[in-house]
Amino acid sequence: MAYEITEQKKIGLGLIGFGVFFSFLGVLLFFDRGLLALGNILWLAGVALLLGWGSTLKIFTNRSNYKGTLSFLLGLFFIFVRWPIVGIFLEIYGCIVLFGEFWPSVKVFLYQIPVFGWILQYPVMLLDRLRS
Incomplete structure (x- = not known):
């Protein structure tokens, strides 16, 4: 491969995988709020470990990514206040905008x-x- 995968990046990929799995399971179980929240937390931790804390902060605070950051965080808020369907759609849109270049x-x-x-x-x- 063209780039090296360290132990930290392997753990990050695993956390992202578990985050996606729990989010998918939460959607299958009629938008279970607990599973969706757990999936989001694991996914965010995995992204931070995979890219690094500084790079993750730069991606979320980049001026061109404000629309994606705002929609992702608003979706996370809606999941926590028991509107999971709206929250998931906002998070999906935010992820597409934030990570579209990847x-x-x-x-x-x-x-x-x-x-x-x-x-x-x-x-x-x-x-x-x-x-x-």
């Missing part, structure tokens, strides 16, 4: 995972063959 890097990283990368690339390869 999607190409995430795609390259996911394609390099041995089995999972092939599963992700297979529909693209199939469409390329059908076009030819």
Whole structure:
């Protein structure tokens, strides 16, 4: 790989994975507020460990990302005050705005995972063959 994954980054990836899992489970269980809050806390801690505390703070306080930061924090607030459906939609929008520039890097990283990368690339390869 082009970059090194330290133990701290591995823990960050694990926390992000658990955060996404608990959030998904909270949505499946009819927007359970406790699971959604736990998923958000784990996800935020994982992002902070993966990127570093300073980089995370820069991303959330960057002038061009204020709309995403505000919508994400407002979504977190709505989850805590028992409006989880509105909160989840605001958080999803905030994540897309905040981390939109990282999607190409995430795609390259996911394609390099041995089995999972092939599963992700297979529909693209199939469409390329059908076009030819």
